[in-house]
Structures are given as structure tokens and as C-alpha cells.
Amino acid sequence: MSIEEKKEVQDQIAKKESKYCNLMRKSFEVAATNREKSNQIHERAMQIFREITEAKRKLDYA
Structure with a gap:
């Protein structure tokens, strides 16, 4: 992964x-x-959290 891609x-x-x-x-x-609406918002937030975690893993391994 190049420096530009990491950035x-x-x-x-x-x-x-x-x-x-x-x-x-x-x-x-x-x-x-x-x-109910709070739970929906919270679930969206947790989905984004999982995306963040996955992106950080990829960044560490690249």
C-alpha cells in the first residue's frame, strides 16, 4: 500500500x-x-464501528 493510499x-x-x-x-x-429509534441509530453506529475496525486492521497489515 502506497503512502497516498494509506493517507x-x-x-x-x-x-x-x-x-x-x-x-x-x-x-x-x-x-x-x-x-426503538434509538436502537436503530445505535445499530447504524455499530455498523460504522465495525467498518472502522476493519479499515484499521487493513491499514496495520498493509
Whole structure:
């Protein structure tokens, strides 16, 4: 993996981490009024977390 490709992956990870953080915050805020919607948001956040983890693994092995 070239330096440019690593930089691109790192940028993608940073964007996903920001989105993950925002979704977790939103899930927490919505939980008091709508548990079902909060669970849906939380599941989307966990999907992004898995993507982040996978991208970091690829970056470490590249």
C-alpha cells in the first residue's frame, strides 16, 4: 500500500469516526423519548464501528 493510499484510508477512518461519534450522541439523546429509534441509530453506529475496525486492521497489515 502506497503512502497516498494509506493517507486516503486514514482520512476515511477519521470521517467514519466522526460519524460514529455523532450517531452515538444522537442515539443517547433520542433514547429518552423513542427507544426503538434509538436502537436503530445505535445499530447504524455499530455498523460504522465495525467498518472502522476493519479499515484499521487493513491499514496495520498493509
